[in-house]
Amino acid sequence: MTTSPRRVWWKTAVGLVLTGLMLFPVYWMINVSFTRDQDMRASPPHLFPTNGTLDGYRAVLDQQLPYLGTSFLVGLGTVALTVALAAPAGYALAKLRPPGGPALSFLLLIAQMIPGIIMAMGFYAIYLTLGVLNTLPGLILADTTLAVPFAVLIFTAFMSGIPDELLQAAVVDGAGRLRTFWSIVLPVSRNSIVTVSLFAFLWSWSDFIFASTLAGGGDHQPITLGIYHYIGNNNQQWNAIMATAVVASIPAAVLLILAQRYVSMGVTAGAVKD
Amino acid sequence: MTPTTRISTTTRGHGGAAEAAPPGPPAPRTRRPGRWLAWGFLAPTVVYLLAFYAYPLYRNVELSLREYTVRSFVQGGAPFAGLDNYRTVLADPAFWPTLAHTLIFTGASLVFQFSIGMALALFFRQHFPLSGTLRALILVPWLLPLIVSASTWSWLLNSDSGLVNAALGVVGIDPVNWLTSPTWSLTSVIIANIWIGIPFNLVVLYSGLQAIPVEVYEASALDGATGWQRFWSITFPLLRPVSAITLLLGLIYTLKVFDIIWIMTRGGPTGSSATLATWSYRLGFGNLLPEFGPGAAVGNLLIVMALVAGLVYIRSQRRQHLR
């Protein structure tokens, strides 16, 4: 893949255009977040927020910061729980081949099919009885369902690629299954752990249906619910809604770019280890 | 670079989804006790599955087999109705059009999400300045709550004040009633859904591409293969397992998409963009007087569709192994 510098910059230009196209709706969201109510339905639409307003952002900064914190905690909790549940399961399915394993994989696939609203109603009924509505652990448990089946599938896929000789050697050394898993499988799978974590975090970050069913109105509301402050019974404040979405996506976007770096770093680190 | 660890991850990874396929040469069998010990590793997930997926699923099946009214929903004692709710749903004049919309929505979304995702993955695979950052940025649509991205799309596609029609007007094309005409509403929600699905396809396909060893390409470059030939003869076949799992997951996620359609068109006008998922929601929740039974029945039909797709996937994987 040796190309002349000019060719490379040409590619960057195409990349910029493609990214621009994909992100145009995001730009539009930003545009609306600055738009005054009376210009929202202007025809033809304003390409730039001329006569822009900061009302939306003022509302968000006044009211939304605590929700960002909750979203972070829930996201981290979801990542931890997802990896804790799915990594051992992936290892077992990929390497230990238990009886009934394929059936379980199939069930996991089907589990993802249950519509979110039905899952949410099930959780609601359980949580109401247990009294864990509107709590952080409750929301984390629920958000984890978004990622666990996917995570098990991904871990299984990734871990079945670990050379058996590597594990065999450990067993010969007298390491138990648990030790093997902990000190060999996990470190080698760092890359897939990052991928799964990223997915788990993003899903929990953008989850709306569980949050609104299970945490709506409590003290622990994530940022997606913050939006509801601007959706009244008969009325919606669109610039504030879009401003919330913009503010909410900034930390997540930063995280995404950092994770991207880490993924490529993890790749080389893993390769060096072998 | 010795990419052994990561390569096998995705290229051979398909086996894990449905069956524990031996990677490469048949591995020595693990000792018997290990097999049962495996369930120790699986136990947390199994408990979790039972606790959190089984109950909602059971509930949904139960709802669909009884004749629920709001009263019996709260007070209990709904009579067992067998498959009556399913019969009601199948006999509804809305059923066949809705099924057709579901298939078109899912099919078109998958084809475009996948091919655009693949094209972008191939493009970003070539390392050029900013490629990593731009690739990360393309994932941003994913971070947005659906209520926001779907509302933005309905904004852009608005008949009178939407940017798309304004742009068409500049080129001299008459405005299209994207969201409000029965001919266009389904297309509009498909466009929005494709946009939302591209990042997922990009991520998974990209990591699949990463796993293809550079040596393979170098060998073919010596043979004088062109880029296009290389794609069809090397990349695509090697990527097949990843593609299969991407498409299967995409199918499952697309079948149950409801928020985007609901926010953009409410499945209308007159059901022209309704899918089974929005129909199920409308029956169960979109009305002042919920019809739980038929709503749950439609939801279960969707689950059955995904089940069939899963079985087809497993069979095709198995056949590939025999080959």
Added chain:
Amino acid sequence: MTRPNRRRRLAAVAVLALAAVTASACSSSSGDSDDGGGGAYLVWDPYPQFADDSDWVALLKKCGTSAGVTVERTGYDTTDLTNKALLAAQQSNSPDVLIVDNPVISTLAEAGALTTTEENKLDVSSMAANLLGAGQSAGKTYGVPIGANTLALYYNKDLLTAAGVDPASVKDWTSLTAALTKVKAKGKKGITFSAIGTEEGSFQFLPWFWGSGAQLTSLDSPQAVSALSLWTDWLKQGYAPNSVINNTQTTSWQEFATGDFAFAENGTWQLANAEKLGFSYGTIAIPASAGGPAPAPTGGEFVSIPVQKKTGRYATSQKLVTCLTSADNLLTTDTTLSYVAPVAAVQDRQATENPKLKVWVEAVRAAKGRTGDNLGTKYPKISEPLWTAVQAALSGGKSPQEALTAAQASATSK
């Protein structure tokens, strides 16, 4: 649901086992909603826009203090609240006081989830009869209205003056359409409303439907067809934008706010936003076909007391509801919500304090409950075919006559 309790317990045990493992890390559990008796009283309302420091929450707290209890309040999105209330009732875990949108009352009453005002000795004698109607079923009343809103026509004064239209001349459908023609001739847009495929669409269509003399029991009457034809023709003539088919009441208001529209059908709740418009506005009642104001549907919420296992809690709940619906508090609440009070005396006070509310007080007095006329839970089965018909006719799929014939057939088959 044969043995719901045992099954629930089993599920609960499984969850607890798991929760115990995970929860030990983060041990905050402030949202403990299940208390034995006394202490905190739960109130659910559909006003998520009000934060904890709002007047509304302050009022709830004050009423709690004077009843000797603490109030724990949760604001839910209104579309969510019906399902939540039904589920909570199913799990015997309802809040002590529930505030819901008026057409939902009949559904919850049908489900047996609400107590009657008679059982709890709530005084509803001062409430306006046309508002109370939405909360009544088979001679029993299931809640107390906390405030009402309804629809009228907002108009853009500047635009009408420029087009040479006197708003006072708009008295019936003919004069309204004539006004729209004049506005269109000026290159501006006529009217915007919301005809979306949800309850909101029916709500907005009803003033025209009732104004034609049609009845909800017969959706395909010639009067009904004339109402739908009025809307359809406006779209065909370009007096109303095509986007109305997808407009919520908010998006339709945003269209009006651009200043390009002469009229907008919208509700009392937009009054605060109307003051922020970049032009001067006025309001008139929605005209009936043959003149005079058309009956508009009533909107607004009811305060109700859901059924509890611990019947001892009712006495305190009753105090809370009485406090919330007392004349002085109604005035505060309805001012913050920009609603019209359900009590005649308070309505008069509102109109004197804010003369702009006078039109609205009159509109509310002329308004009609959707679930009234003894329709109750039959209303949703009529409303859905109705909004579907409106959508079919406006999007050009069917003629108004065909659409309404199909709607009537579908309403009677359910």
